[in-house]
Amino acid sequence: MKGVFCEHGPRSLTLSDSGPLTGVRLAVKDLFQLKGEKNTAGSPEWFNTHPPANKTALSLQQLLEAGSTFTGFTHLDELAYSMQGSNLHYGSADNPKLPGYFCGGSSMGSAAAVASGTADIGLGTDTGGSVRVPASYCGLFGIRTSHSLIPTEGVFGLAPCFDTVGWFSQTPSLLVDVGKILIPSQHLSANKVTRLVTCPEISQLADTPIQSAIQEFIPTLNNQFPICEIKHLSDIELLGELADVFRILQGRAIANTHGDWLRKYRPVFSEDIATRITMALSITDDEISWANEKRQQWCKLMETLLPDNSSVLLVPTTPTTAIKKGTDSEPSKVQTNRQRLLGLTAIAGLWGTPQCHLPLFSIVENGINTGGKEIEKPSGFSLIMTPRSDFSLLSLVEQLTKPHE
Structure with missing residues (x-):
């Protein structure tokens, strides 16, 4: 499967024949360390300039000890610095749910493995949307966890101030099962x-078909909640600035983490990622000051939307459905789409809070872009809760989706 599984690493590895994940197949994004193995992090240069791991990443170790079977490392966008789902060196995973379209990135291989049925769990990371976007494009349940809740020890860091561990599954129950293993025990109580x-204002960031589908779906959720509330943002201008706020803060974190390596080895990247890295290395202190101030303002605003862990915010996960390969992958269009994606993914990312995608509806498209053919495209929506309410969020997702399993 081009762009899905890496050539290096074991094809079947089991550490335990007992445990809650016994018999469950695990596909692992190629930036989680496995003792004795090397990672590419999406870059041949990274693979060639780093030694084999002397220890397995904590999160991967926990899943293996729970009985899951490692089925292979999976490809990602270069250095995980993209949400497109494409890699200049290793190819672009085809979307199993929508052939001819991107899976989304950067956790494209893990998402494709689960969507195709060759894995049950896809282990990934989410910095700016790398689990949430593929979950939306591929019709999977996917969670980005609260920042620093699950240790990233032994995981390639893109921008440590935003990096989180996340995962995909076809069912909410399996999503919860993984959460019970990876979320620290002191955070495993579910709040009602x-x-x-x-x-x-947030819903309007998505294309009209997604907005309409969400509005049609909300009534099916209303009887699950004693209170259903529409809240308007007090600062719409700030919402429009989130993509740039995140871009700047993430870029500086990448420069601080990888600047020396990037300057020393000058690895080859696709045009859009190369442009992004040049930007990251040239961010000014004034830009950082502006972005930090805006981030603080956004966190305070989010606290008014979600004042406690008994509330959940429903938002579009992505502004569009999956992107078609070909003309839609031109660099200018990639950048435009990325900016729109960040406008939504930064909502949770800047607050460091958990977000889960629920693939509970599709968008039917029939028009000039589909050659006149009717195509059903995966979609859905996200639920966001307060920081470290991850298990409450997972439990809620399972509760809301029981009829869909």
């Missing part, structure tokens, strides 16, 4: 969620 919040 009684308030569903929607925000028109």
